[in-house]
Amino acid sequence: MHHSVRLSLLFLLTALPGSLFAQERPWEYWGNPEGYLDNQAEVLFGLVDGVLQRNPAAADPSPERRLALASLDALVHDTRNDGSPALHAFLDTRVGRVVGDLSRPSSRKGVEVYKLYNDGFVVRTREAVVGFDLCGTRGKEKYIPDALMRELVSSCDLLLISHRDPDHADRNVVAMASELGIPVYGPEDYDNDRVVKVRTEDFSEIRLEGRGGGSLAAQALPGHQDGLQNNIWVVTFPGGYTVAHCGDQYLREDLAWLRRASEKLTRPLDILLIDCWAMEMKETVLGFSPRVVITGHENEMGHTIDHREAFWLSQYKVDALALPVPTVILCWGEGYRFKR
DSSP states (O other), X not given: OOHHXXXXXXXXXXXXXXXXXXXXXXXXOTTOHXXXXXXXXXXXXXXXXXXXXXXXXXXXXXHHHHHHHHHHHHHHTSGGGTTOHHHHHHHHHHHHHHHHHHTSOOOSSSEEEEEOSXXXXXXXXXXXXXXXXXXXXXXXXXXXXXXXXXXXXXXXXXXXOOOSSTTTSOHHHHHHHHXXXXXXXXXXTXXXXXXXXXXXXXXXXEEEEOGGGOEEEXXXXXXXXXXXXXXXXXXXXXXXXXXXXXXXXXXXXXXHHHTTHHHHOSSOOSEEEEETTOTTHHHHHHHHOOSXXXXXXXXXXXXXXXXXXXXXXXXXXXXHHTOSSOEEOOOTTEEEEEOO
């Protein structure tokens, strides 16, 4: 190994908070395979975090970034790490950075998209902040602690829910928003009295009222996940940027209008947030005709490992499909700024 590479690796390892090099631990693992694997996961999660920080999200990711995301895929497809302290520390650190960023007023032009866990996003301009499908739990496991989730919710002017599945419609998040006076909008078939029910079968434009009296132009496109209503929310921010979030859109019968979705939109689309496992992804992207695509729903921890859609798989699909617009794959707790 080249001398500079060895030094760089040593620097990375010694810089990891809580790593083997930062505290006294036994160096021998004979008879303790679980301890070895736990410590190895802790080191690897830290290395992944560091590489991703130095190689931010882009439509043309660096080899280092691609390797880091693939390494994260390997970690979270090992079920021993599902509820591990190392995984929770990784998520807490990264989501905590988003909370810190959102706590400071935005002075930058354009629109900022922050990816949280699963298919949750916070989208911000200088004028407004909207949360899409914020969810921190899966069963009894909390992947975003209540303290961090409350900070995320409190940063938003309004929240949108695509459909009623609990990995998108988190009742705990809805309760937090209600306590904070933040409006929450969802589909008509979501049974929650704290949620304003919206569905525009005719693709008409509506106004969504936010906290503090402001409002945003929007459409709740009439999508479906099999038999469930799935609102594809399309929101136009005061600065003129328009963002669509597909939720869990998945019904072949909807493809007829999805293939010409741009004709249904009242305004041109800047950013499309789409499931990494979307049905006929290229046709859908072409139908919406956005300026940028950002994938979501990778590595949902509650799924079996054959349905934890990997970041490397999202990149493979994007490359194989040769999507005609820039496509960005964000990790948990990362942001991406788009400016025309």
